[in-house]
Amino acid sequence: MGKNTGAEAAGQGQAEAAGQGRAEAAGQGRAEAAGQGRAEAATKASAAGQGRRVTIREVADRAGVSIATVSRVLSGNYETPAATRARVLRAARELDYVANAHARALVGAGRKMVAVVVRQVTSPFYAQVAEGVEAEAATHGWLCLVAATGGDAQRELEIVQLMREEGARLVVLVGGVVEDDAYRERVAHYAQALDASGARLVLCGRPAPVPDIPALVVEFDNEAGAHAITSHLLSAGHRRIVFVGALSGNTALDARVAGYRAALAEHGLPAESAHVVDCGLGRSAGLRAMTALLKESGGAPDFTAVFAGDDMVAAGVLRAVADAGLRVPEDISVVGYNDVPLAEDFDPPLTTVRTPAEELGRAAVRLALRDPEHAAGTHHLLGTHIVVRDSVQPPPPGPALSDGGSPTA
Amino acid sequence: MGKNTGAEAAGQGQAEAAGQGRAEAAGQGRAEAAGQGRAEAATKASAAGQGRRVTIREVADRAGVSIATVSRVLSGNYETPAATRARVLRAARELDYVANAHARALVGAGRKMVAVVVRQVTSPFYAQVAEGVEAEAATHGWLCLVAATGGDAQRELEIVQLMREEGARLVVLVGGVVEDDAYRERVAHYAQALDASGARLVLCGRPAPVPDIPALVVEFDNEAGAHAITSHLLSAGHRRIVFVGALSGNTALDARVAGYRAALAEHGLPAESAHVVDCGLGRSAGLRAMTALLKESGGAPDFTAVFAGDDMVAAGVLRAVADAGLRVPEDISVVGYNDVPLAEDFDPPLTTVRTPAEELGRAAVRLALRDPEHAAGTHHLLGTHIVVRDSVQPPPPGPALSDGGSPTA
DNA sequence: CTGAAAGCGCTTACAG
DNA sequence: CTGAAAGCGCTTACAG
Known part of the structure; x- marks a missing residue:
């Protein structure tokens, strides 16, 4: 609060000279306009004040030309003698005229x-x-x-x-x-x-x-991106990869799941090795689903990596892993999707698929x-590409790995 | 307004068989309309095809009423006999009519x-x-x-x-x-x-x-928020707190700096204890400024805490600290401002000021x-309030503390 | 070079 | 209950 008074005290000297004076000048301009219009305009002007916009008619009157001329000068599509042009522009400026976009759209091509x-x-x-x-x-x-x-x-x-x-x-x-x-x-x-x-x-x-x-x-190409990041996980040695954050029927997510399954299959893993958690998107969905997953497995998860449906899900997954006392990537590797601006600030920085949004x-x-x-x-x-950061490393030796696929890669 | 026709259009879609069938049906509707208009309308219609919108005139012709009646039925401001009403609605639906917002705005109060x-x-x-x-x-x-x-x-x-x-x-x-x-x-x-x-x-x-x-x-109340978070740092024992991310002349940042200075002064620290780095906002600005700060001090920073101008700056600061091989909060405490959605996912989760944006x-x-x-x-x-997470802890014993203020708090 | 006039697609008094 | 008409603020042929 003291800030306001402080800031004003500090900056106001200048404001007085500039802004404030300006406001008054502008106000006068309006008053002048109202008082100076011709007969018809003056009538309207009396009803003016709040809520009435300046029209092309008033500009025309003030400049002493027809509205057609004003229109032509302002739209700039026609050659106009400098003198006329100057008078019109001056009047428009003095009245602070802006054309009514609706009227303009009605007749012209409309705003792009x-x-x-x-x-x-x-x-x-x-x-x-x-x-x-x-x-x-x-x-x-x-x-x-x-x-x-x-x-x-x-x-x-x-x-x-x-x-x-x-x-x-x-x-x-x-x-x-x-x-x-x-x-x-x-x-x-x-x-x-x-x-x-x-x-x-x-x-x-x-x-x-x-x-x-x-x-x-x-x-x-969601399928290609998902395929690539899944392959990245597979080459690191992971065989039990859970996809967290599917959203059945959603075009983007279905494609990612398809890419995930395709990569698994290509690496010779059986279809059953795919584990898709259909919990939907969002940080909280990821947090909830991952927490449940970790709880089920009672501290010894039967997977070594998580492919999160997008980076927000990954944020939730990361939190859940940490809350369970596990580490990423030492205990579990995690990848996301989209490479959201702050993904590099996650703990650890997230390996993900960059989609140039x-x-x-x-x-x-x-x-x-x-x-x-x-x-x-x-x-x-x-196209998309993988951004490698710190959330993936080879799976730890142990039960999770042993009951996975063949650790050949 | 659009509400009426919109709802009806939706209703009709369901009545029709499926998506594809719908599109065809609609296409026919248009053709039919063009061929069935009255004299004047028909003339226009011939010039139709791409780029012509259906007007109230066409709806009126098809319904066999005046445009005034169509307007009244569609705007729903007047009582209308059910029969007339039905005919008009039907025609509007069949032509997939939507009122021209510009024409409407020109005469009415305009869209809110x-x-x-x-x-x-x-x-x-x-x-x-x-x-x-x-x-x-x-x-x-x-x-x-x-x-x-x-x-x-x-x-x-x-x-x-x-x-x-x-x-x-x-x-x-x-x-x-x-x-x-x-x-x-x-x-x-x-x-x-x-x-x-x-x-x-x-x-x-x-x-x-x-x-x-x-x-x-x-x-x-930026000054109050900054004052509070600075006090939070002071109560944790910090005496050498750097403000990173000021933006001289910016109303919000100036207020935060003022709150920071005020808190320092209230704790009996001399004005010189304030250290404001005027590097502006943004993650990269924070990263750059903090890296420079750390470099200057050659591994032994003369401060124990950083107040980042906002959370994005904090993200950059966090990165810089990590890059320098230091830890947050063990070596340096960091706080941000705004409590951006992902601030809790930073490494470590960021203590910051929540501004209910x-x-x-x-x-x-x-x-x-x-x-x-x-x-x-x-x-x-x-009002705003502090969200306490994990980026602040008492300063470590050592040179940084000893040459700070009196460690009494 | 510049006006008077038509017309854009609507809504709303005004009269039946 | 419903038409014919005026008018919203513009632009653009159409005539000077």
């Missing part, structure tokens, strides 16, 4: 706007994708709107509806999903509706739920904007 | 929209605040738009301009800032301009740069929406 729909903004992975979309959109001079569904289908539907109403030209749906019939229907509908109005749907980090819908798909977002926009006609229906796969 | 402006969405703290704003906005049926400035004043200005154009009724500027004259002027202008058009500006996590501007302020965002919206007239100009301070 892209909407990113994520489950939640606080998820580091989604945030990175959103940042990528935004960065790329900004590059092209487009506005980017980020919206969160909270995982609720109804809200997702409302958001897309909203985007259609607002005239978004590009809607990007981000992240893996559980594909049920309702979902397939919904997305097919989005794609069709957006396409019918000349807008575009991009599925980012998830496949097309039905073939031949007018949507662009950009996703990571921001690039995924950028690619979504770039591809959709390039050759719009042809983009729909294409499917792009982005 | 709040914009959150943050530095970047990938910062966990900002993301949490944004999520709070969004959650609270959703509660009130408002749309929430998240935009990022990347720390660029020009972009911030453009975003606010954009929000004015779009008719946002609430603009929330999030996070501490470096207050220079240009900034003060800018914000005073935003406040005035927004206020003049009946919109509202909320400064969230930063003070008002000039007194008496029409803006609502909601922020944390989501609540800050919620409060911003709640306060702005409640009693709008009176809200402007008020200033709210939210």
Whole structure:
């Protein structure tokens, strides 16, 4: 509290001179505008004050030209004599005029706007994708709107509806999903509706739920990434690897599980050696599932490594292992997925699969904007790679290993 | 509004067979609509195909009523005979009509929209605040738009301009800032301009740069939080505490430094005992600064604890300490600020100050929406508290302690 | 070079 | 109960 008074006392001398004086000047500008309009404008102006925006009419009156001229000067699409131009710009500045985007959109092509729909903004992975979309959109001079569904289908539907109403030209749906019939229907509908109005749907980090819908798909090769990290574990000598954090039906997770199983099979391990814990995503899910797993085995786990469905699950797994008095990687190796920004600060630094999330977002926009006609229906796969840190080492000798597969690698 | 048609669209989807079938059916609906419109509509329809949205006119024609009736049925503000109502709804559904938000905004009050402006969405703290704003906005049926400035004043200005154009009724500027004259002027202008058009500006996590501007302020008591965590370090016996991650001129950081200094002074330590490293925020800044600090002291640091400007800086500090072969908290204690989601997963789990970021965002919206007239100009301070984890313990005996203050506490 | 006018897609008094 | 009409604030052919 003392800070405020302190800060103000310190910085306010300057503020007085600059900001405060500015505010007054601006206020005067408005008053002046109201009093100086012509007949018709003046009438409106009297009803002004709070809640009325300055319109092009007022700028025209003040500049002594028609609204057409103001429009032309401000949009900058026409040649205009310097004198007229100056008068208009001056009037606009004095009134602090900003065009009404709605009126403009109604007649023109509308604002170039892209909407990113994520489950939640606080998820580091989604945030990175959103940042990528935004960065790329900004590059092209487009506005980017980020919206969160909270995982609720109804809200997702409302958001897309909203985007259609607002005239978004590009809607990007981000992240893996559980594909049920309702979902397939919904997305097919989005794609069709957006396409019918000349807008575009991009599925980012998830496949097309039905073939031949007018949507662009950009996703990571989850199966390949999972295969690679599982192989990494296998080459370190692990044979009993548990996958914690599956989410049955979810496109991204199912693909990772598939990659995990494929790697196991390729190394000659029987299908039964796969152990998938379907506990879903999130730190707390990982913590809970791993705690249970450790408890079941009564201190002598029958596995030597854990493949966490994503880095947040890995965080929970790490905590559970520590809480059980075990060490990573000495007793149990752990790998994650995504390489979230703080994964290198985990204890120990996490070995994981780097999915260039921001690039995924950028690619979504770039591809959709390039050759719009042809983009729909294409499917792009982005590569990933392993980031080796300190959470993996060869399994310890002991019962866990002995009852695993053949320790040949 | 969209709610009506949206729900209906969903309902219809289920009625239809499956995703794919749905898409086809919808496609037919469009074709049918084009071919079945009346004279004028038919003309337009021929130019249709890609890029044309269905309008209220077409719905009216198909339902055999006037556009006024369609408007009334869809907006749901008027009583309508069931028969008419059914015909209109049916037509709207068949054409998959969504109202043009711009046209609607032009005549009506406009969509209730709040914009959150943050530095970047990938910062966990900002993301949490944004999520709070969004959650609270959703509660009130408002749309929430998240935009990022990347720390660029020009972009911030453009975003606010954009929000004015779009008719946002609430603009929330999030996070501490470096207050220079240009900034003060800018914000005073935003406040005035927004206020003049009946919109509202909320400064969230930063003070008002000039007194008496029409803006609502909601922020944390940074000085109190910093004072508390510094005292925590002092009570553990630390006397040589370095503040790493100051950002001179930044409102939030200056307040934290002030709280740090105040706590030191209250414990009877001389002003010189304060050591502030002005390296700015971010993990890499913390890593770099701490590495340099450790290097300077050649293995025998003249401090026993570090107060990191925020948790990301703390992550960098932790890494630097580990890289130098020292341990936290045995050799050096470290505390952060904000209690970012993964702070408990740091090595060791970080003792820090919990700033309820989501609540800050919620409060911003709640306060702005409640009693709008009176809200402007008020200033709210939210409390914080210390979260004790494992990164602090009494300082080790040795040179660092001996040349500190008197070890009495 | 610049106005007057039409029209974008809606909503809402105003009259039946 | 429901149409015809005015009007929201712009842009853009269309005529000077």
